[in-house]
Amino acid sequence: MSAPIVIHRPSPTGGRRVTVRGQIAGLAHDDHDVTEFLRQAGLPNAEQFLDDPSWVEWRGGRAHQYEAA
Template identity: 65%
Template structure:
């Protein structure tokens, strides 16, 4: 398990990235705004400020903030 509670997973074959918090799937984000909205819905109000904080968010596979299929 990742030490960061928020994980933005690898880009899917059709684009977008699965977002999980402590192993719970929140949904498929197609942009940073999507990630922020998922996190806001679970009570993380300052999510936009956390996206580049390694202790909070782990970006798996590929470049952080990239959502397009290869």
């Protein structure tokens, strides 16, 4: 089973697309943006999930880095 939250590779212009259960949540430029998207999706304590691989999959780049690819 894959993680329900995917933080995709950094874009060429910066930021990372975030999907929750296959639905695009938005473009994050930092961890605060990610936690806000997750709160909007119904996860009130979202920051605790960012480093849990059963919840979040970081693709194509280092976790917590949002600079342009």
